[in-house]
Amino acid sequence: MIKQWLCIALCSVSIAAADINIPPAALNEIAGKIYRNETGGKRENLVVWNNGENFPSLGIGxxxxxxxxxxxxFEESFPALVTFYKTKNIELPWILRMYRYAPWKTQAEFLNAKHNDPAFKDLENFLYNTQAVQIEFIAERLNASLPKILAATSQKKRVKENFNRLLNTPSGLYALIDYINFKGEGINQNERYQGQGWGLLQVLETMDPNVAQKDLMQSFRTAAKTVMSNRVKNAPKERNEERWLAGWHNRIDTYQ
Structure with missing residues (x-):
């Protein structure tokens, strides 16, 4: 049902930029994968407040x-999505009309609202029913990312070549869109542990520049796992990020 609804919605959507044109059918398939990656296919996981975090996370991304x-x-991305909804003239649920900032001060307050507040359920349903808009937002983020990534690296040729090679394969396109949504561009200086980032930039820099096309996705997966393992190694001990590493690696393994 989800994939059918997304296909209907996305078939009328054109995602294009100067260098990137993503067919709606491909975007539809990627949307389903990201939804499963982030929520396990469960609607109730579209709005969550994870243990160990000081903020909620919303939507398929x-x-x-x-x-x-x-x-x-970490980079705050939900307000930009709300702005994107507004540019599409989509009517927002009450919570998004009323609040610029997340209205829950603690995880306990969030969980109470999740179980008892009808407005929370309206927000959850809204995010479920507008997945096509969210994947369009994610794809446009990829469209805008390459110039910023290149401006932030001294390895411009290597990074651009790896990006373009990935972009021209179905599996690579999914990996680019999902990873940039998953861990960001890698250019935000606040997203660093001991001076090292963990975004798409760092993965593209870590990839083997001489890998054969047939081994491209393996190179991306290996680089992404290395970057994630380095993040955990460099993270403050009190964050206990080791608990998430296996799940992160499992997600990277979907880049086939």
Missing amino acids: HFIWYKYNEPER
């Missing part, structure tokens, strides 16, 4: 939404 005055350690 688990876009971060900070409460007021929360330090922005």
Whole structure:
């Protein structure tokens, strides 16, 4: 049902940029994969507040939404999605009309709302029913990413070649879109542990530049796992990021 609904919606959507044109059918398939990656295919996981985090995550991209005055350690992406909805003239649910910042101050307050507040359920349903808009937003983020990534690296030729080679294969396109949604572009200086990032830039820099085309996805997976393992190694011990590493590696293994 989800894939059928997404296909109907996305068949009328054109995603294009100067260098990237993603067919709606391909975008539809990627949307389904990202939905399963982020939610396990469960609607109730579209709005979550993970243990160990100070913020909720929403939508198929688990876009971060900070409460007021929360330090922005990781890139906040949900407000940009809300703005994207507005450009599409999509009517927003009450919570998104009323609040610029996440309205829940603690995880306990969030969970109480999740179980008892009808407005929370409206938000959840809205995000479920507008998945096509969210994947369009994610794809446009990829469209805009390459110039920013190249501006942030001294390995411009290597990074651009790896990006373009991935872009021209179905599996590579999915990997690019999912990873940039999963761990970001890698250019935000706040998203660093001991000076090292973990976004798409770092993966493209780590990939073997001489790998054969048939081994391209294996090279991406190996590089992504290396970057994720380095993140865990460099993270503050109190964050206990080791608990997430196996799941992160499992997600990377979907890049086949």
